[in-house]
Amino acid sequence: xxxxxxxxxxxxxxxxxxxxxxxxxxxxxxxxxxxxxxxxxxxxxxxxxxxxxxxxxxxxxxxxxxxxxxxxxxxxxxxxxxxxxxxxxxxxxxxxxxxxxxxxxxxxxxxxxxxxxxxxxxxxxxxxxxxxxxxxxxxxxxxxxxxxxxxxxxxxxxxxxxxxxxxxxxxxxxxxxxxxxxxxxxxxxxxxxxxxxxxxxxxxxxxxxxxxxxxxxxxxxxxxxxxxxxxxxxxxxxxxxxxxxxxxxxxxxxxxxxxxxxxxxxxxxxxxxxxxxxxxxxxxxxxxxxxxxxxxxxxxxxxxxxxxxxxxxxxxxxxxxxxxxxxxxxxxxxxxxxxxxxxxxxxxxxxxxxxxxxxxxxxxxxxxxxxxxxxxxxxxxxxxxxxxxxxxxxxxxxxxxxxxxxxxxxxxx
Amino acid sequence: xxxxxxxxxxxxxxxxxxxxxxxxxxxxxxxxxxxxxxxxxxxxxxxxxxxxxxxxxxxxxxxxxxxxxxxxxxxxxxxxxxxxxxxxxxxxxxxxxxxxxxxxxxxxxxxxxxxxxxxxxxxxxxxxxxxxxxxxxxxxxxxxxxxxxxxxxxxxxxxxxxxxxxxxxxxxxxxxxxxxxxxxxxxxxxxxxxxxxxxxxxxxxxxxxxxxxxxxxxxxxxxxxxxxxxxxxxxxxxxxxxxxxxxxxxxxxxxxxxxxxxxxxxxxxxxxxxxxxxxxxxxxxxxxxxxxxxxxxxxxxxxxxxxxxxxxxxxxxxxxxxxxxxxxxxxxxxxxxxxxxxxxxxxxxxxxxxxxxxxxxxxxxxxxxxxxxxxxxxxxxxxxxxxxxxxxxxxxxxxxxxxxxxxxxxxxx
Numbered sequence: 067x068x069x070x071x072x073x074x075x076x077x078x079x080x081x082x083x084x085x086x087x088x089x090x091x092x093x094x095x096x097x098x099x100x101x102x103x104x105x106x107x108x109x110x111x112x113x114x115x116x117x118x119x120x121x122x123x124x125x126x127x128x129x130x131x132x133x134x135x136x137x138x139x140x141x142x143x144x145x146x147x148x149x150x151x152x153x154x155x156x157x158x159x160x161x162x163x164x165x166x167x168x169x170x171x172x173x174x175x176x177x178x179x180x181x182x183x184x185x186x187x188x189x190x191x192x193x194x195x196x197x198x199x200x201x202x203x204x205x206x207x208x209x210x211x212x213x214x215x216x217x218x219x220x221x222x223x224x225x226x227x228x229x230x231x232x233x234x235x236x237x238x239x240x241x242x243x244x245x246x247x248x249x250x251x252x253x254x255x256x257x258x259x260x261x262x263x264x265x266x267x268x269x270x271x272x273x274x275x276x277x278x279x280x281x282x283x284x285x286x287x288x289x290x291x292x293x294x295x296x297x298x299x300x301x302x303x304x305x306x307x308x309x310x311x312x313x314x315x316x317x318x319x320x321x322x323x324x325x326x327x328x329x330x331x332x333x334x335x336x337x338x339x340x341x342x343x344x345x346x347x348x349x350x351x352x353x354x355x356x357x358x359x360x361x362x363x364x365x366x367x368x369x370x371x372x373x374x375x376x377x378x379x380x381x382x383x384x385x386x387x388x389x390x391x392x393x394x395x396x397x398x399x400x401x402x403x404x405x406x407x408x409x410x411x412x413x414x415x416x417x418x419x420x421x422x423x424x425x426x427x428x429x430x431x432x433x434x435x436x437x438x439x440x441x442x443x444x445x446x447x448x449x450x451x452x453x454x455x456x457x458x459x460x461x462x463x464x465x466x467x468x469x470x471x472x473x474x475x476x477x478x479x
Numbered sequence: 480x481x482x483x484x485x486x487x488x489x490x491x492x493x494x495x496x497x498x499x500x501x502x503x504x505x506x507x508x509x510x511x512x513x514x515x516x517x518x519x520x521x522x523x524x525x526x527x528x529x530x531x532x533x534x535x536x537x538x539x540x541x542x543x544x545x546x547x548x549x550x551x552x553x554x555x556x557x558x559x560x561x562x563x564x565x566x567x568x569x570x571x572x573x574x575x576x577x578x579x580x581x582x583x584x585x586x587x588x589x590x591x592x593x594x595x596x597x598x599x600x601x602x603x604x605x606x607x608x609x610x611x612x613x614x615x616x617x618x619x620x621x622x623x624x625x626x627x628x629x630x631x632x633x634x635x636x637x638x639x640x641x642x643x644x645x646x647x648x649x650x651x652x653x654x655x656x657x658x659x660x661x662x663x664x665x666x667x668x669x670x671x672x673x674x675x676x677x678x679x680x681x682x683x684x685x686x687x688x689x690x691x692x693x694x695x696x697x698x699x700x701x702x703x704x705x706x707x708x709x710x711x712x713x714x715x716x717x718x719x720x721x722x723x724x725x726x727x728x729x730x731x732x733x734x735x736x737x738x739x740x741x742x743x744x745x746x747x748x749x750x751x752x753x754x755x756x757x758x759x760x761x762x763x764x765x766x767x768x769x770x771x772x773x774x775x776x777x778x779x780x781x782x783x784x785x786x787x788x789x790x791x792x793x794x795x796x797x798x799x800x801x802x803x804x805x806x807x808x809x810x811x812x813x814x815x816x817x818x819x820x821x822x823x824x825x826x827x828x829x830x831x832x833x834x835x836x837x838x839x840x841x842x843x844x845x846x847x848x849x850x851x852x853x854x855x856x857x858x859x860x861x862x863x864x865x866x867x868x869x870x871x872x873x874x875x876x877x878x879x880x881x882x883x884x885x886x887x888x889x890x891x892x
Contacts, residue, residue: 349765
């Protein structure tokens with residue numbers, strides 16, 4: 067079972083937006099056992115949409131398109147599909163009344179452009195989009211499936227989860243795709259490859275090995291496509307435990323969830339609470355946690371203490387400590403975490419204080435220098451990390467490191 | 480002049496990474512005047528690489544490939560290109576000594592895998608990669624250009640800037656691509672489209688209009704491809720000033736600035752300061768502002784008051800108000816904003832309190848109900864917005880609406 071994913075919209079071809087839709091779709095299709103053969107981005111162009119869909123249908127059982135379903139003239143996906151499948155349009159009353167209700171509740175006129183959103187090709191099945199105004203569409207054509215979804219990420223996600231994936235599961239008998247990742251740290255990619263060469267060469271041919279290097283780790287992914295999931299998972303377990311024997315000191319873990327998801331689960335299970343005190347990360351740690359459903363069970367409060375006064379007045383950091391050691395210092399990071407814990411009454415608190423850049427760096431504390439601390443019921447730990455040179459990178463890495471520091475403390479507790 | 484961009488690597492097809500490389504490449508090619516016709520992601524597969532490159536060369540003058548150049552066995556791009564162009568390999572001494580120096584300085588063995596990175600097809604020109612071990616490659620084939628770059632983002636970026644873009648500029652006589660964006664706020668997409676219908680219909684045919692809606696604004700982009708840059712820019716200026724006459728009260732700015740960038744600029748220029756008090760948005764507003772360089776000039780402090788105790792203890796919200804009206808209420812939103820202003824000493828403060836979901840909703844206050852307020856030096860305004868049904872959407876929309884509310888107050892001040 068092969069699939070292709072096509073995103074439609076000039077904004078991708080001119081580099082105006084980052085495409086995260088196809089990341090989600092690819093992951094979900096893989097989890098279902100459908101191999102993604104190709105991903106494409108094309109423009110809002112009738113001919114290009116038609117040609118691309120024809121070509122990908124040659125080698126795909128399923129083609130998923132996103133984008134181009136808005137109410138305005140630049141959006142042409144729906145009419146192009148109707149034309150391609152020689153289908154007249156019909157007016158869907160259920161969609162129309164849903165769109166009207168939705169817009170009226172937001173104080174928006176229900177005009178003929180919105181009414182036109184309820185026009186769908188007769189030959190398709192409507193995938194009801196309860197979160198937006200553009201319906202999804204499911205076409206069957208010569209035994210193949212074509213799905214058209216809106217490009218708005220959360221609308222697409224809900225339609226995939228509620229409609230597309232269940233239908234694909236029911237429609238096809240699918241074999242499994244298995245991806246498993248082992249994380250190594252401390253060996254460069256080429257050295258690692260030499261060390262595990264014999265193991266790699268002896269892998270069964272249906273297991274595909276990929277090296278995924280990044281600055282702090284090299285991840286090794288074993289993949290198998292369209293196999294019996296259970297027996298292949300067992301074989302991968304066996305292969306990875308072989309590998310652990312070859313490089314025991316370099317294996318640091320297996321990839322599952324993100325670090326904040328792991329911490330989220332640990333805090334929830336243990337009934338412990340959390341607060342944050344952020345300077346350079348500016349609310350990014352708080353928003354990573356609060357983005358997850360159920361965060362209100364353990365997340366009590368966060369403070370973004372950007373100014374020195376806020377550090378002193380809200381968190382109770384001693385102004386003389388700031389004066390003596392600077393705002394970016396171990397002492398201030400510790401007092402921030404302890405202050406957050408105190409004012410919120412939480413069990414744990416995370417703090418960050420650093421130089422996100424682009425300005426504010428010095429010889430001694432260059433851009434990217436971040437002190438972070440975790441206060442626990444029994445003690446406080448603090449570390450300093452170099453988090454890069456680009457502002458976004460510094461915020462991102464510092465948030466990640468600080469959450470990992472809390473994770474370490476939770477493991478020890 | 481048309482280009483295609485191909486990323487090679489299974490990690491994209493299985494949804495393991497978000498592709499930002501092609502965003503950068505697409506933007507740079509557009510700026511140079513080269514139209515990106517298609518973007519593709521394919522696997523580390525010899526046949527697929529060959530077929531895709533052949534197909535895209537049919538309609539592209541330039542094809543840029545990234546990925547698959549590492550030292551390990553899963554990376555096959557280089558040998559596939561050599562095979563395709565019937566070229567033997569040669570050993571590049573300069574690359575070899577650079578790789579050896581680079582690895583030695585990091586304490587990494589220079590082994591035969593690294594040595595093999597200095598093997599390049601004879602028919603290509605090496606693009607020297609001073610930031611990594613895999614050289615870039617420049618091929619000319621039947622009057623077309625094929626460029627192969629490493630997939631590591633900063634290595635790719637430096638090679639694009641230092642080698643690829645200057646060569647393309649020199650090699651071709653390029654016309655301009657112009658993209659200009661006008662930002663509107665306060666009209667839903669479909670209402671806006673009706674209001675400007677006549678203007679849209681009268682646009683010259685070489686100007687392409689796109690609607691780019693998000694919760695706080697609808698951006699209108701005019702694009703023209705392969706034109707005389709200067710005269711088309713003037714025409715776009717003329718068209719946009721026409722448009723301003725039609726909807727004067729809804730035009731808030733130009734170019735791709737987000738609402739927070741516009742507010743960032745207004746606060747900076749006026750020397751005014753800001754604080755935030757967030758409940759349901761969980762730090763998302765603070766992190767949007769602090770993500771921008773220079774935010775420390777005006778952003779004093781933010782509080783994520785997730786628990787009722789935090790609202791009372793940190794922000795000074797009256798517990799009896801919470802008890803009487805509930806945490807999601809106009810009264811609490813007002814007291815939160817005023818509290819943030821008071822404890823931080825800022826000129827302005829934004830607050831949000833709502834139900835992000837998926838649980839916690841009621842008949843009277845369903846998921847997505849958000850009260851938000853802005854406190855100014857003279858008064859406080861509060862509004863209630865329905866921000867959707869999905870947790871991520873609610874956080875995102877509520878943040879956007881709240882920032883737009885501050886923007887309205889800044890306009891009036």
